[in-house]
Amino acid sequence: xxxxxxxxxxxxxxxxxxxxxxxxxxxxxxxxxxxxxxxxxxxxxxxxxxxxxxxxxxxxxxxx
Amino acid sequence: xxxxxxxxxxxxxxxxxxxxxxxxxxxxxxxxxxxxxxxxxxxxxxxxxxxxxxxxxxxxxxxxxxxxxxxxxxxxxxxxxxxxxxxxxxxxxxxxxxxxxxxxxxxxxxxxxxxxxxxxxxxxxxxxxxxxxxxxxxxxxxxxxxxxxxxxxxxxxxxxxxxxxxxxxxxxxxxxxxxxxxxxxxxxxxxxxxxxxxxxxxxxxxxxxxxxxxxxxxxxxxxxxxxxxxxxxxxxxxxxxxxxxxxxxxxxxxxxxxxxxxxxxxxxxxxxxxxxxxxxxxxxxxxxxxxxxxxxxxxxxxxxxxxxxxxxxxxxxxxxxxxxxxxxxxxxxxxxxxxxxxxxxxxxxxxxxxxxxxxxxxxxxxxxxxxxxxxxxxxxxxxxxxxxxxxxxxxxxxxxxxxxxxxxxxxxxxxxxxxxxxxxxxxxxxxxxxxxxxxxxxxxxxxxxxxxxxxxxxxxxx
Numbered sequence: 001x002x003x004x005x006x007x008x009x010x011x012x013x014x015x016x017x018x019x020x021x022x023x024x025x026x027x028x029x030x031x032x033x034x035x036x037x038x039x040x041x042x043x044x045x046x047x048x049x050x051x052x053x054x055x056x057x058x059x060x061x062x063x064x
Numbered sequence: 065x066x067x068x069x070x071x072x073x074x075x076x077x078x079x080x081x082x083x084x085x086x087x088x089x090x091x092x093x094x095x096x097x098x099x100x101x102x103x104x105x106x107x108x109x110x111x112x113x114x115x116x117x118x119x120x121x122x123x124x125x126x127x128x129x130x131x132x133x134x135x136x137x138x139x140x141x142x143x144x145x146x147x148x149x150x151x152x153x154x155x156x157x158x159x160x161x162x163x164x165x166x167x168x169x170x171x172x173x174x175x176x177x178x179x180x181x182x183x184x185x186x187x188x189x190x191x192x193x194x195x196x197x198x199x200x201x202x203x204x205x206x207x208x209x210x211x212x213x214x215x216x217x218x219x220x221x222x223x224x225x226x227x228x229x230x231x232x233x234x235x236x237x238x239x240x241x242x243x244x245x246x247x248x249x250x251x252x253x254x255x256x257x258x259x260x261x262x263x264x265x266x267x268x269x270x271x272x273x274x275x276x277x278x279x280x281x282x283x284x285x286x287x288x289x290x291x292x293x294x295x296x297x298x299x300x301x302x303x304x305x306x307x308x309x310x311x312x313x314x315x316x317x318x319x320x321x322x323x324x325x326x327x328x329x330x331x332x333x334x335x336x337x338x339x340x341x342x343x344x345x346x347x348x349x350x351x352x353x354x355x356x357x358x359x360x361x362x363x364x365x366x367x368x369x370x371x372x373x374x375x376x377x378x379x380x381x382x383x384x385x386x387x388x389x390x391x392x393x394x395x396x397x398x399x400x401x402x403x404x405x406x407x408x409x410x411x412x413x414x415x416x417x418x419x420x421x422x423x424x425x426x427x428x429x430x431x432x433x434x435x436x437x438x439x440x441x442x443x444x445x446x447x448x449x450x451x452x453x454x455x456x457x458x459x460x461x462x463x464x465x466x467x468x469x470x471x472x473x474x475x476x477x478x479x480x481x482x483x484x485x486x487x488x489x490x491x492x493x494x495x496x497x498x499x500x501x502x503x504x505x506x507x508x509x510x511x512x513x514x515x516x517x518x519x520x521x522x523x524x525x526x
Contacts, residue, residue, distance in 0.1 A: 003458065012410065019383075019409035020391040027394075031406050037461035038410050041372040045418050055420030056427060056472075057272055 004036030068092075068228035068522075071285040075133040078125055085125065085136030089118035089180050092138050096182065096229050099525045102210055104202045105224035107143050108151055109183040114138065117180045124178070133288050135178030140230040142218050143184040144191055145276075146265040147171050150181075154190045154267045157200050157396045158389055168265025169297045170234060170276055177292040182230055186220030191236055191269045192382060193400035194219065195452055205452060206248060207523040208490060212449040215248035217241035221279045222249035227525055232280040232289045238269040239378055240467025242277050243479040247492030248449040250481040250518065252509070253279040254286045257500045258474030259304030261290070262297030270381035271302070272420075273374075273471040282519060283478060283510040287311035290502070306500055314503035315510040319355040322508060325362030325437035335367060335463050338447035344482040344491040345443045351515050352441070352508070362440055364469070365429050371464035373426065374472055376411055376419035383408035403457065423472050430473045434498060439508050442466060444479050444492035467494070476502040478509035481518040 006012070012032045016023055023031070069077070069088075077083030093111055100106050121136035141147060144154050146164035148171075153159045167175065174181070186204040188194030194216050195203035204219040206212040207227040214223040218235030222245025225233055235242035237255040246253030254277045261276040268274055278289030290311050297303045316322075326349050331342045353359050382405050383390070386397075394402065434440065443466060450459070470477045475496050482493040495512070497505030513519060 007410070015410045016406075019387070021394060021406065021409060022391075023394065023406075027402070027406075030403055031409075034403070034407060034458065034461065035410060037458065038407050041375055041461075042411070042415055044368070045372040045376060045415060045422060049418075049421060049425065053421045054424060055417055056423035057420070058424075 003033065004040055006032050007035040007039050069231070070282050071133070071137050071231045071280060071288050072282070074137055074231060075288070078136045079130055081125065085118040085121040085180060086115070088136070089114050089138050089182070092182060092229060099227060100229060102525070103205050103207055103223050103227055105186055105204045105220040105227065105229060106140070106183045107153065107155060107186055107201050107220070110150060110181050114180050114182050121178055121180060131178040134174065134292055136180060137231055138180040138182045139174065140182050140185045140221065140224055140233045141171060142187050142221050142234050142236060144187055144236060144267040145171050145234055147181070147184065150184065152184065155187045155199055155201060156189045156398070156401070158393060160200050164265070166265060169262035169299060170293050171265065173292050185224055185233055188217035188219060189398045189401040190267065190386070191217040191238060191241055193398070193404035196398035196400040199398045203452070206449055207525055208250065208488065209449070211452055212489070213248065213452055213455070215244035215449060218245045218279060222246055222251055222253070225249065225251045225279055225281055226523055228522060232278060232285055235277055235279045236266060236269070237275045237277060237471065238273045239374060239471055240465055242279060243444050243467045243477060243494060246279055246479040247444040248490060250484070250490035250492070251279055251281055252283050252286050252513070253277065253479045254290055254502070254506065255470065255477045256290060256294065256502050257476040259302050260306070260476070260500065260502060261293045262300040262303050264297055264299040268385050270378045272381060273378055275471065283480060283506055283513050284312065284315055286478070287315060287506050304500070309503045311503050311506055314507045316507040317511060317514070319352050319357035319508060319511050322357045322439070323437040324349065324352050324357045324359050324508070325434065325440040326359055327364050327440055327442035328361050330364065330367055330442050330466060333366070335446070337443045340485045341443045341445065341447055341491055345441065345493050348482045348493045348512060349441055351512055355511055355515055360437065362433050362437060364433050364440070365426050367464035367466065367469070370426060370469040370472055373419040373422040374465065374468035376415050377423065377472070379405060379408035380411055380416045426469070427473050430469070430475070439505055440496040442494050444494045448485060448489040470494070470496055475499060476505050478505045480509045480513050483518060484521070
């Protein structure tokens with residue numbers, strides 16, 4: 001399996017900046033290189049699911 | 065004593081006053097000094113404390129004041145478990161000189177049980193990403209082949225147990241970090257049900273996936289360790305209030321009437337495991353059948369369905385733990401930690417919630433798949449250990465994990481050795497129980513372990 005096409009580099013740089021991270025150009029290169037994997041699995045995650053599906057570990061009221 | 069005993073054996077001998085905790089501790093300290101420069105399984109050897117604790121244990125035993133099966137037993141703690149007055153670093157420059165003021169709940173429980181702490185064990189940095197060569201201490205190596213990784217993140221625990229340097233140890237498991245080193249070092253490792261063992265005082269990786277658990281040479285030893293570790297703790301928000309069973313009493317000699325679900329399609333489907341690992345899993349199922357189990361294939365959700373949820377949850381939660389420190393001290397983390405966690409900056413809040421919604425769906429589908437079986441069995445890793453250097457750094461993206469599904473579902477998993485390749489490298493299986501069916505999973509794994517010869521072989525370290 002080859003490395004998937006990365007995300008747009010400007011998008012990666014903006015996300016890192018928004019997260020408050022200060023990376024060297026080489027470190028940004030590495031995150032940019034693997035960003036294609038990230039895009040692919042976010043696409044697998046963001047699919048249509050019934051509106052009623054709640055997140056796991058939804059808060060349960062403690063029984064007194 | 066020339067051979068390293070199991071916890072169960074040592075415990076019986078100590079109780080019968082035929083084995084001195086001092087002599088046992090001395091023997092293991094001697095072994096640590098002889099071989100650990102090659103293995104790097106310890107970050108810190110607490111030699112003086114160990115001798116002092118062993119002496120006290122011996123005095124207590126001789127006075128008939130034995131506390132239980134762990135009294136006088138030498139163990140190690142993964143270096144993310146806080147230990148009062150003893151350096152706890154997560155194998156990171158970020159916490160290089162950190163000395164906790166309190167014991168983690170597990171460390172306190174082991175102290176109360178009378179264990180002898182031999183030291184703090186190597187881990188992948190903050191329990192993710194290794195092996196790393198740019199942290200303040202070198203990474204642990206695999207005692208079966210020093211050029212190979214022992215797995216991780218509980219790398220020092222697996223290596224030290226296999227090499228006979230400790231009789232038991234703790235691990236933590238957020239995506240497979242007990243089960244991977246257990247498999248690659250041919251030891252037994254238990255990831256309990258989420259909530260069974262307190263994580264208070266253990267440095268977190270990802271709150272909703274983190275599990276603390278025991279590792280040892282045998283399932284029986286894990287049962288003894290888990291008995292001391294398990295139980296409600298109000299300091300851990302996820303700690304469950306459940307009745308704690310007698311884990312050792314649940315160990316079985318046969319499997320008559322046990323319904324075992326084999327997750328065959330995880331081995332043969334879209335991401336096949338290496339042939340030797342698949343054959344070992346199939347051999348294990350055959351052995352279980354001979355022991356009386358009823359075997360059927362179980363249709364679990366695909367591994368690739370678990371993968372995106374697991375990745376987004378583990379990385380988002382880990383990023384949240386480390387965000388402020390990453391902002392101020394990015395280069396104090398090792399390269400493998402940074403490369404693993406930083407991609408979380410690309411996620412949105414929506415991505416995390418979608419991952420948690422998918423997780424709930426997978427929990428429900430897993431529960432349905434297990435409706436008419438007692439335990440599930442599958443391979444514990446896709447293949448043999450990777451090399452310490454030159455490994456594929458993108459491997460985690462390319463192949464969905466065989467272990468993460470049970471972090472997402474919180475189910476208990478006992479990992480045991482399922483044989484060796486012709487080259488002598490360890491193979492392993494996972495035995496998965498229902499929620500809080502930890503004792504049942506251990507019972508099945510013990511029966512299998514007892515029916516196989518794998519516990520007679522130790523790595524050859526001079």
